Amino acid sequence: MSILVQNIIPILKAKAIGNTATAVIDTVSIDSRSLQNSANTLFFALVGPNNDAHVYIEDLIATGVQNFVVLHIPEACADKANFLIVENTLDALQQFAAYYRSRFNFPVIGLTGSNGKTIVKEWLNFLLSPDFNVIRSPKSYNSQVGVPLSIFAINEKHNLGIFEAGISTVAEMEKLEKVIKPTIGILTNIGSSHDEGFLDLEEKVKEKLVLFKEVEILIYQKSDIVDKFILPHTKTFSWSFSKEEADVFIYKKEFEDQNTLIHYKYKGDSFKLKIPFHDQASIENAISCLMLLLHFDYDIATIQSRMVLLFPVEMRLKVKTGINNCSLIDDSYSSDFQSLKIALDFLESQNQFQKKTVILSDIFQSGLANEELYSRVSQLIVSNNINRVIGIGETIAAFKDKFVNCITFKNTAEFIANFDELDFENETILIKGARSFQFEEIVYLLEEKTHETVLEINLNAISYNLNFFKSKLKPKVKIMVMVKAFGYGNGGLEIAKLLEHHKVDYLGVAFADEGISLKSGGIQLPIMVLNPENTSFAAIIQNQLEPEIYCLKGLYAFLKIAKEKNLHQFPIHIKLDTGMHRLGFEEDSIEELIATLKGNETVKVQSILSHLATSDDLKHRDFTLSQINLFDAMSTKIITELGINPIRHILNTSGISNYPDSQFNMVRLGIGLYGVSNDPAEQKYLENVGTLKSVISQIRTIKAGESVGYGRKFMAEKPTKIATIPIGYADGISRGWGNGVGFVNIKDKKAKILGSICMDMIMVDVSEINCTEGDSVIIFGESPTVSYIAKKLNTIPYEVLTSISQRVKRVFYR
Incomplete structure (x- = not known):
C-alpha cells in the first residue's frame, strides 16, 4: 500500500487540516500501543462504548505518527500533525477499506x-x-x-x-x-x-x-x-x-x-x-x-x-511458562506476514523481560517477492526491538543478513540438534512457524513441564472487562486495578503486563512481596501495597513501591525509616476507616495524623482512601452513603489542613456501578476485571476470563453395589461409567464440591462428581457421555461458572478463584 493522503480525503468526505499534499501512507492502524506505528501510518481514532482513541493521539505524535482520521482534533495536538476530520471514524475505516478492496x-x-x-x-x-x-x-x-x-x-x-x-x-x-x-x-x-x-x-x-x-x-x-x-x-x-x-x-x-x-x-x-x-x-x-x-x-x-491432511486449527496466541525463567508465546501453527504483525504486537503486550527472541520459520503466501518480504520482516523485527532472531527454513536462511543477531537452521530437526547451545534464559520467546515445520516440537522443548490441568486466561476478556468499567468513569477519573492474590488466582505478572499496556494508573497488591515480584518482572506502573507490615518498609522503599499507611504506629515506623534513608516526598497512601472496621485511621486519630504529617518533607500523601463494606448490597445503601459522606468529610479535613491535593478513592468494583457519583479522583477495580459481578444484570455484559481445564485420565465401568473413592461415599445402584480426572483439593477444588454437589463439563454435558474429592483426583459419572481417555474436561468457566460454584458452596467467587493452586499451570491466550 502506498497512497497519498490527499487522495484519501474525497473517499472519506473528510475535512483536511495540515500538510496533506505530499503525505504518503503505507499502513493503517487502530492500535495506539503498536510499535509498528510510524510516520507513514494512517491512524483511525475509533470511539467505542468503552474507549476513545483520541486520548492517545498526543502520545502517537510523540512517537512519529503524522496522519490521523478523527472526529475532532485534541486541543494539545493542533498544528502538530495531519488530520482528516470525519463524522464517524469506524464508518471512515470501512469506507477506506471498501475503496482499497475495489482496486x-x-x-x-x-x-x-x-x-x-x-x-x-x-x-x-x-x-x-x-x-x-x-x-x-x-x-x-x-x-x-x-x-x-x-x-x-x-x-x-x-x-x-x-x-x-x-x-x-x-x-x-x-x-x-x-x-x-x-x-x-x-x-x-x-x-x-x-x-x-x-x-x-x-x-x-x-x-x-x-x-x-x-x-x-x-x-x-x-x-x-x-x-x-x-x-x-x-x-x-x-x-x-x-x-x-x-x-x-x-x-x-x-x-x-x-x-x-x-x-x-x-x-x-x-x-x-x-x-x-x-x-x-x-x-x-x-x-x-x-x-x-x-x-x-x-x-x-x-x-x-x-x-486427508486436514488438521485441528489453533486460533489463539498462548502465553506459557518456559524453562530457565523464560516466557513463551506459542503461535506455532501459522506463518504469514499479517499474523506475524499481530503476534509481535502481542509479544510487546506480554513482554516480561528485556531480552526478546523470535523463532521464525519461512513465511508463505505473503504475495511479495522474497527480497521485499524479508526486508519488511526485518523492519518489523527492528521496530519491535527484538534482540535475537532464530530462523528455520532454507528461504529465511538465504536472507539471514537482513537481520541483526540472527542464527538460522535449515529445518526443525537441525534446530533441535543444536538446542543445548542456544542458551534460552530470562527472555520472552515468540515461536511462530508454518505447520509444516512442526514447531510444536520446539514448544515442547521450551515449555516448563507440569501436569495436565491448566487454568486458561483469556486476555481479550480482561481487556474487554477493563474497558467496560472504564466506560462508567467520568472524564479524568483514574483507575487502580487490583492484582493482589496472584491476580485473583489468574496470574499476577502476565495480567499486570496487559494492564500496563492499557495504561491504567495504578496497580494494587496486598503485600510487599507481591509488588516486588511485579517490579522484578519489569512492571513500571506505580504499585500500592495495601497491607504492608512494618518489617517490609525497607523493601518497599528499595523497590519503589508505595505503602498504604493505616495507623499511627505504622506512620511513625515509616517516617523513622524514611528519615534514616533521607527520603524526600516519598509517596504514601492514607487509609481511613469509615465503617469497615478492618484497617484505617478513625476520626479521633485524624488530628494526630495531621499534626504528624504537617511540615514533614520525607513523605508525600499521594492518595487518601477508604473501603466500602456493602457496596454490592443495595439493602445497605444508607450505610454505604454514610461511609462515603464520612470519607469526604475526613479526607477534606486532611487536605485542607495540610494544604495538599492528593488522589481520593473509595469505590471498589460494585461501587463503580452502584455509586457513580462518588468516583472522586480514582476508583479501584477488582473482581470485575476477572469477569465476575455481584449484579446478575451486569454479569451478562462481562466476559469470562478464566477456564480451569483438565483431562480424563482413565475410564472404567463399575457394577451395581460397588463404591467410588474414600469412605465409600458413593455406592452405584446400577452399572456406572466413571471417569477419573487429575485435579483435587490440593489444586484448590473444595471438598464440599464433591459427593454429587458439583459437576464438571465434558463434551458440553454435565458429569456429576461422585464420592469424595481426593487430594489430586476427582471421579465423575460419564455414563451418558460419549467420551474417551484424554478428552478435555472443564472444571469451571462458562459452565459451571465460578459464581455458580460459589453459590453452591455458600461462599464468594473470590474464594473459588484464589484457591486455585500455584501448581496449576496458567496459560494466557488472545
Missing part, C-alpha cells in the same frame, strides 16, 4: 455463519495454497473493525481472497459486504451464537445472507429456512445429509480409527472422501471445503490427497 480484481470467498468460519477459512487456505497466492483474514478478524484491517493486507501479487464476516445483530452485515465484496459465498453452520442480537432464527439467517447479495455462487447446506431467504438471482451450490435434491448429497458416514469416510453423490456419480475427524462440526466444515474444491473443478484424487 483488486480476483476471486474473493466470503464466509459467514454461526460456527466454523475460521476453521473453514484456514482449511481452504491450506487446500488452495498450492495453486493460488491466498490473502485471508488473520486469526478470526471478522468484526466491523477486523474485516477492514484484513482487507488492507491485500497486495498486487495475491490472486485469491478468503475473508470471514461475523455479526452479532441486524444492520451489520451490509457494512461488511461493502468491504469484502465476495464473488463466492460460503454459509457455514447456523447455530445459537449471538442469538440475543436477533428476534429469531429467521432474522439471523436473513441478516447473514446479506453478505452474499452479489456473489456469483453461494455454497451452503440446504435447508428450508435458508432457501426461504436466498435472493432469486443468486446461483447456489448446495449440499445435504437429508435432501437428495441437493447438488451434493451425503448419504453415508463410516467411522474407522480416527477417520471418517464420507460417501456422497455428485452429478449422478458416487464418491468417497476420507477426513481425519469424527466430530460432526469438523465433518460439516470439511464438506464446505469439499464443495469449494468441486466448484473449482479439482479432480477427485487431488481432493482426497489434500483433505
